Amino acid sequence: MPRIAVDVMGGDYAPDEVLQGCILASKEIKSTLVLVGNEAVIRQKLKDTTYDSSKIEIVDAQDCITMEDHPVSAIRSKKESSMVVGLNLVKDKKVDGLVSAGNSGALLAGGTLIVGRIKGVERPALAPIIPTKTGNTLLIDCGANMDAKPSYLTQFARMGTVYMEECMGIKNPKVGLINVGTEEEKGNSLTKEAFKLLKEDDKVNFIGNIEAREIPAGHADVLVCDAFVGNVVLKFMEGFGMWVFSMLKTEFKRNFITKLAAALIMKGIKNIKQKFDYASKGGAPLLGVNGLVVKTHGNSKREQIYATILQTEQFIEDQLVEKIASKFS
């Protein structure tokens, strides 16, 4: 049976919501959950909770990396933190994957420094799924590589292709490059050079540049970009979406008539909101690392922790890491 470690002390709502997410997930998964964190605190919190103890283990980790810690220094100095202990469990193959809602920068740094890269991968990348008209698109990289080289982007394309093929069941996934125009010569020096490399890579079904306006159309299954651009797209989508829904709420609450309208269209609004329900979509794997490390949103509550654990079990079954490694061997 697979074993999944969870960084119980990482995230804005740790440890309570993380633990509740674990309990929820333990009822549905085959894997054993390895809760990594302060054992006394965990035992105290779980005291009044009923759960299947055969599916839950605890690994003690007295320290904790906070959201304010400097990523690399924290990984290097906080050896007893739940995150570092969890990453070492992955490295030592004592678990098949790690889920963390903790400090993103630290997790990314730790993925590379502790677990290590897959041979042939220059830089691991964080790859969340974003909703689009046609379904879902993988946005890679959203985390690690702020100053990317063109070759990184082609590697992201390969890793993203494996993900969409193996985990999302998409045959020959279409790969697009986020750019400022559709023509080959458009862009900054990074995208111009990456375009050339992607065009020549026969391991990737490259469909060309995708302008930001066309991202929601979902023409591509995998969108590659440097982490700065990926972060801007991901976070702006979140912030802009919240703003639009808050404006709608204001309009619906205006008076009796608009409140009636709200009641009549409630289901429709829920349909739309569901598309942007990040909590139900789980987290994002750090692809290119020689072990499974899955990052979930810092503000994750139990539902998202639960979804991310289920997703992680799926990644293990799909042998995501092994299949990426096979593309670089």
Place this chain on the structure above:
Amino acid sequence: MPRIAVDVMGGDYAPDEVLQGCILASKEIKSTLVLVGNEAVIRQKLKDTTYDSSKIEIVDAQDCITMEDHPVSAIRSKKESSMVVGLNLVKDKKVDGLVSAGNSGALLAGGTLIVGRIKGVERPALAPIIPTKTGNTLLIDCGANMDAKPSYLTQFARMGTVYMEECMGIKNPKVGLINVGTEEEKGNSLTKEAFKLLKEDDKVNFIGNIEAREIPAGHADVLVCDAFVGNVVLKFMEGFGMWVFSMLKTEFKRNFITKLAAALIMKGIKNIKQKFDYASKGGAPLLGVNGLVVKTHGNSKREQIYATILQTEQFIEDQLVEKIASKFS
């Protein structure tokens, strides 16, 4: 009286919609409009239209830069194009400003190559206004500088400050740097270095990094970034907004009940849509050029051409170019 040139042959709906926008604007402005384009075509199109001929002149330009033309080569080779003729009118001070919906790259290149930069400005930048919770924010740069240097960003901050102060009446505008985190050490090499420069610039009210999630909140009056990131934010906002509204439309059209809801909330939806009505907001000036060049959306119809001409007259009255120049002297 001011004189405003309009590139009649530029844009997806040129010349018809551009001409209609000019006629509409001519009824409200004090300026004389100088229509630059194929004179025979213009006269033919205006034949059955009533307008105040004392406020409209025509300058013949037989050629035309298309949306597909390579920017720099087009500016260099198509000397008789409406855009190049219009830019030369600005350069020779025969007009006080130029409005164009034509090939963006060509207009940006032409602004620098023909009109020239303000002394001290390294790179002109395209600066549109985007809607935010608190009102409007200037997004600079959105066009010209795909591979920016840190010093460009501080210059954008200064130019944006002048714009918001002089044209939007905002005292001591707050300047933010689009970044992937709020802390000073976050970002790519460009933003890390730009942060240091902005912090030290006493001509700019720098409030720090703004994460993409916070862009809609409108904490900053001026948001600086390189043109790649600016383009991604601007275009993604457009595409994502259109998608959300199209989903709403689908839900409202579902059945009798939802159609009733639509009727009851119609006004509210219009209120929201108005915030994103780019047509009414006009265009974006190319700041840093030693003359007034205003770009409006390639798909502009008469309303947006009209709005951009009125906005351009306002820029002339506000002496936008002169006031930017005074900050660099």
